[in-house]
Amino acid sequence: MNDVKAITVDHLTKKFGNFTAVDNISFEVKKGEIFGFLGANGAGKTTAMRMLCGLSIPSSGNATVAGFDVYHQTEKIKKNIGYMSQKFSLYEDLTVKENIRFYAGIYGKSNEFIKNKTGVVIKDLHLEKEANKLVKSLPLGWKQKLAFSVAIFHEPEIVFLDEPTGGVDPVTRREFWNLIYEAAATGITVFVTTHYMDEAEYCNRVCIMVDGRIDAMDTPQQLKKACDAASMDEVFLKLARKALRSDT
Amino acid sequence: MKQFFSFVKKEFHHILRDPRTMLILLGMPIAQIIIFGFALTNEVKNSKIAVLDNSKDVATTALIQQINSSRYFDIEKSLTDYKSIDAEFKTGKIKMVIVFPQGFNEDLQHFNKAQVQLIADASDPNVANTLANYATAIIMDYQNRITDDRKLPYTIHTEIQMLYNPQLMGAYSFVPGVMAMVLMLVCTMMTAITIVREKETGTMEVLLVSPVQPLKIVIAKAVPYLLLSMVNIMSILMLSVFVLGVPINGSLLLLIAVSILFTLTSLALGLLISSVTASQQAAMFISLVGLFLPTVMLSGFMFPIENMPLPLRIISNVVPAKWFYTIVKSVMIKGVGFSLIWKEVLVLTGMMLFFLVLSIKKFKIRLA
Numbered sequence: 001m002n003d004v005k006a007i008t009v010d011h012l013t014k015k016f017g018n019f020t021a022v023d024n025i026s027f028e029v030k031k032g033e034i035f036g037f038l039g040a041n042g043a044g045k046t047t048a049m050r051m052l053c054g055l056s057i058p059s060s061g062n063a064t065v066a067g068f069d070v071y072h073q074t075e076k077i078k079k080n081i082g083y084m085s086q087k088f089s090l091y092e093d094l095t096v097k098e099n100i101r102f103y104a105g106i107y108g109k110s111n112e113f114i115k116n117k118t119g120v121v122i123k124d125l126h127l128e129k130e131a132n133k134l135v136k137s138l139p140l141g142w143k144q145k146l147a148f149s150v151a152i153f154h155e156p157e158i159v160f161l162d163e164p165t166g167g168v169d170p171v172t173r174r175e176f177w178n179l180i181y182e183a184a185a186t187g188i189t190v191f192v193t194t195h196y197m198d199e200a201e202y203c204n205r206v207c208i209m210v211d212g213r214i215d216a217m218d219t220p221q222q223l224k225k226a227c228d229a230a231s232m233d234e235v236f237l238k239l240a241r242k243a244l245r246s247d248t
Numbered sequence: 249m250k251q252f253f254s255f256v257k258k259e260f261h262h263i264l265r266d267p268r269t270m271l272i273l274l275g276m277p278i279a280q281i282i283i284f285g286f287a288l289t290n291e292v293k294n295s296k297i298a299v300l301d302n303s304k305d306v307a308t309t310a311l312i313q314q315i316n317s318s319r320y321f322d323i324e325k326s327l328t329d330y331k332s333i334d335a336e337f338k339t340g341k342i343k344m345v346i347v348f349p350q351g352f353n354e355d356l357q358h359f360n361k362a363q364v365q366l367i368a369d370a371s372d373p374n375v376a377n378t379l380a381n382y383a384t385a386i387i388m389d390y391q392n393r394i395t396d397d398r399k400l401p402y403t404i405h406t407e408i409q410m411l412y413n414p415q416l417m418g419a420y421s422f423v424p425g426v427m428a429m430v431l432m433l434v435c436t437m438m439t440a441i442t443i444v445r446e447k448e449t450g451t452m453e454v455l456l457v458s459p460v461q462p463l464k465i466v467i468a469k470a471v472p473y474l475l476l477s478m479v480n481i482m483s484i485l486m487l488s489v490f491v492l493g494v495p496i497n498g499s500l501l502l503l504i505a506v507s508i509l510f511t512l513t514s515l516a517l518g519l520l521i522s523s524v525t526a527s528q529q530a531a532m533f534i535s536l537v538g539l540f541l542p543t544v545m546l547s548g549f550m551f552p553i554e555n556m557p558l559p560l561r562i563i564s565n566v567v568p569a570k571w572f573y574t575i576v577k578s579v580m581i582k583g584v585g586f587s588l589i590w591k592e593v594l595v596l597t598g599m600m601l602f603f604l605v606l607s608i609k610k611f612k613i614r615l616a
Contacts, residue, residue, distance in 0.1 A: 091261075102254050107459065
């Protein structure tokens with residue numbers, strides 16, 4: 001792994017009126033890294049991620065994504081990232097192929113590129129029989145995997161995953177993480193928020209947010225050692241117990 | 249451009265795959281024209297009436313025959329007793345009773361003066377009024393014929409000419425109304441719902457993270473509805489011309505141009521609604537209650553605006569459909585050119601720009 005920075009965050013803050021959703025956070029993510037962003041509901045994970053995706057303007061601090069500034073170069077950032085939200089993000093009334101074509105189309109990919117890569121993706125996901133079926137006929141796990149493949153279809157530098165595995169069974173979750181590993185192996189940086197602690201173990205590095213601040217940041221192994229805990233679950237409980245904000 | 253076409257194609261997929269949307273888009277205009285054209289009519293035909301003839305002479309027999317043979321009346325019953333009239337009306341089967349007093353013909357011959365009583369069921373005032381007018385006209389007609397040989401000292405002959413709509417057909421006034429209603433419903437409600445749906449399902453977020461500019465998203469959403477509205481305008485016009493027999497007296501091009509203007513106004517309103525609501529139900533509710541009802545009530549097509557109290561007359565000015573209705577009526581029925589409708593066109597253009605700027609601003613604010 002080299003030392004090129006995919007994301008740099010420097011004293012980033014977001015306030016909504018009197019409420020400080022993200023409070024002076026700083027961190028860096030290396031290219032090709034799988035970076036886990038953990039925290040209870042309402043800890044500020046999604047707000048932080050929205051700022052990095054160019055959906056929300058920070059109140060103060062600096063950040064760059066793929067080398068572009070989040071204040072002035074959001075258009076360039078958008079071209080270089082992929083995004084998958086916690087809500088299911090494909091169109092149910094379009095077929096598998098049409099969804100791929102649509103998303104690739106809005107990223108301005110050429111017809112040839114789309115045609116060639118669609119075949120590869122469908123083969124990788126074993127969706128050959130379902131390629132011309134409506135997405136709503138697929139089981140949830142397949143949809144999530146497809147949504148991930150669509151999010152990285154245009155070959156972004158960084159992919160942001162906002163609680164991507166919500167409501168999915170453990171087996172499918174494991175398969176989903178295999179896809180993430182494959183993507184990371186091709187050099188795509190993965191920024192993932194989750195509150196499943198078993199998933200935190202899969203990350204190269206995790207950062208735990210409590211009340212809008214970063215409470216701990218290290219590899220899962222180091223964190224467990226530092227907190228004298230057997231699993232990430234315990235680490236999280238020890239840290240999150242200090243939280244003042246209630247669950248939202 | 250490629251982004252844009254991918255988007256428009258996707259929108260068409262959404263529309264074409266949802267049978268309910270298709271039904272509303274293409275079935276509703278046809279259904280409305282047919283309902284308004286054939287079922288809802290304020291013409292009075294074949295009304296059932298009764299006669300109480302106390303003289304039974306030449307004159308009354310001739311008159312009754314003439315009334316019965318007109319297409320407005322069917323004489324259902326002959327009464328014999330004044331007291332039975334009330335009971336007849338209460339059964340609700342008859343709408344009017346014509347009463348001839350005793351010695352009708354004698355009075356007419358000897359005193360040049362006779363009386364007829366028309367008693368109408370005014371629980372439906374419009375029908376009662378119309379029936380009384382029709383009956384009076386038939387009686388006057390009879391009177392004119394028998395006085396033909398005897399010259400009256402003075403006669404004023406009224407000649408009435410019904411301009412633009414000689415047969416007084418209801419279709420002339422509701423075709424423009426239905427156009428306003430359909431375009432409002434299709435463009436405003438459907439656009440609002442389709443954008444809010446993407447917010448609900450979460451796809452909007454993914455679109456906003458993508459490099460597509462918000463303005464492009466909005467325009468791409470509107471394009472399919474604009475095209476479908478064109479189809480609707482054409483089908484409504486064809487149905488009115490070929491099925492209902494309503495003519496297009498003015499320029500067809502002008503008519504289509506103002507329809508596009510109104511469509512754009514409705515689209516802008518739909519965008520505005522979509523940017524202030526978060527659920528499909530809310531968007532539908534606002535479109536129906538906030539726009540559809542005023543369109544029906546305050547555009548002048550169901551109820552004449554001139555007869556409304558002042559506050560309602562003032563409110564009617566902010567209803568875009570009122571201006572569109574006025575324009576279409578002028579162009580289609582009266583055959584008026586642009587020089588006489590430019591004020592209404594200006595108002596509509598102003599409204600369109602206002603809603604459009606406001607909705608694009610709102611859309612951007614939501615991003616920050």
